[in-house]
Amino acid sequence: MKTTSPRMQSAPNEPPGPASGSRRALPWAAIGAWVLLLLVAVPFAGKLEDVKRNTVVDYLPAGADSTQVAQLQEELPGGDTTDLVLVYHRDGGLTRADRGAAGAQVAEVAREHELVGRKAPRGIPSKDGTTVMYPVALTGLKDAKVRADAVREIRDGIAERPEGLSVRVGGPGALAADSQEVFASTDGTLMIATAAVVAVLLILTYRSPFLWLIPLGVVGVAAMAAMGVVYGLVEGFDLVVTGMSSSIMTVLVFGAGTDYALLIVSRYREELRRHRAPYDAMRQALRGCGPAVLASSGTVAAGLLCLLAADLNSSSGLGPVGAVGVVCALAAMMTLLPAVLVLLGRRVFWPLIPVYGSEPRARRGLFEAMGTSARRRPGVVLLGGTALLGALALGVLALPGNLKQTDTFTDKPESVVATETLARAYPGAGSQPISVLAHTARADQVLERARGTEGVANATRGRSGGGWTEIDVFAKGAPQSAEETATLHALRSGLDRVEGAGALVGGPSAQQLDLEDTNTRDRMLVIPLVLIAVLLILAALLRSLVAPLVLVVAVVAVWGAAMGLGGLVFEPVFGFAGTDPGLPLLSFVFLVALGVDYGIFLMHRMREEALRGAGVEEAAVTALRTTGGVIASAGVVLAATFAVLATLPLVMLVEMGFIVAVGVLLDTFLVRTYLVTSAGVLLKRWVWWPGALFRRASAPAGPVAAAGPRPEPAEPAVRG
Incomplete structure (x- = not known):
């Protein structure tokens, strides 16, 4: 059927099929290889949930x-x-019936579960008479899931109580069980929500009833492959996979994979106007954008692998897990996606079919206008944008303090409510012990030293075995208060002086203190490693030292501005009592590694134009005009996928999702479009120093080599 629209008509003399002869063999071979890979990976992917570790040590x-x-x-x-x-x-004080019901329920718990001491514990009433607590120690439960099930059974068993009496199960075991339940519920929710967000954005971007299904299906294949590979690494190399690292890997696969798909499909659409056969168009598209996609994934993987240098177990484990997700997304988008698109042919773009030999409609697009404005007044644009980012970065001064363990959930679980009740009912005394381990031969000296430490209310000798003895120390200050922190420092300083004791101070509060110190150390080590790795990859791609520095400085400024915005909203708007100590490091890794992607897409296209003989100003504007739409689409998709983390019930992931999403949007619509373009215009040929482009621009003017690539038609003014 013929139509008057050049976008709808078929190409003249086009082969009857999307590919023919030997050109069909390679796409089918790629699809067959992925089918075989999935047959192996899917059974292992289903087992990943069973090997996740969410213990305190992890x-x-x-x-x-x-x-x-x-x-x-x-x-x-x-x-x-x-x-x-x-x-x-x-609230009004416990009644005799309340105490009787409590005693009966605790006795029932003792009968149904194996307790340390094998008898029901005695209740400890509060001075105001409103509360009674029963410390219960279950034994014989080695698996985290079994422990969580036991906590759930106890909660179900004590559900019946007199009206007006509240009963809650708290303590470290209950907090661990609540964390286990939260992490167990995140993966399925996150996968569905992320897929739905990506699907909607792809439909809006491509404006096609069919095309969006292909990138979404391929990224789903990449996610399954990544889970299978990670499971293999767990079994083969004892890789630690936590609920947090698994969640972030899912977001990375969908976000990065969709970004690569947008770039490849956009370039493929261009080449279909120049090549009759889809196979030839795809081959040329991969030649054109392949280096940028490879460098993009390389920066993300390299940045994540730098986390291996972190001392924090969850951060060091996240590095290889996230890198596997990015590499699987890259492999799928560079092999499976092109194969499917080639076999389906150009009609998959219906109703906006790119016709061979056609010219796109010439019209002034948004990004051409933005590039022109940056070209006219580059100094004003650069200064104004830098001032804006600097002003936003000042918000870091308003960031709340470090997040306490009881504030890690967006909705307080029962264990946290129980802890808060204890803190109100038993003021002036710690409701959780500080655990001290010492060599048994010196345990008595350690016990006496602990009792004499300033800020200690009481200390008792605990279990012994394997040459070690446990001592429970109760501070006068509330858990994770300034008073208890001072007590922890005093204990560590004083107990170190007991010769031969090898005393170690631990427990929940000491863990939070060590987390803060370790995250500070990790930032000092990992951040320079990430910057060096990214700079090396950019220098290899762009054959320049100045252009990589421009991109890295820009993305670091974006990180500072995003953290500043977090300081303005975390406590006043979201009501968060603090920020996770690991947030600055992880958000830096993600924003630098992911944010520099768009700089790679822009600068690589700018370099292509310069190699064709365009001046720096013309190359910068042309690069922005031809890649601005796809960069905007990719930025929105990546920001949306990270924003999905904000739907999860963990403050750390909500904060992470907000910082990365806001940073990506700033990078996409301010830094890449205005600041990087204006910096390129101001630097002129120096942006390519000391590479061949810099030297060529320095040479006397002469005719452009005839062997150079021919100019391209303008990018169609459609998204994607």
């Missing part, structure tokens, strides 16, 4: 004292103990 610094304490506690007799606190509370 989120602690590898070399910290508190981590060693947690590991030694598991080896002591009763190391499989699950410590709980049953908290009974009535």
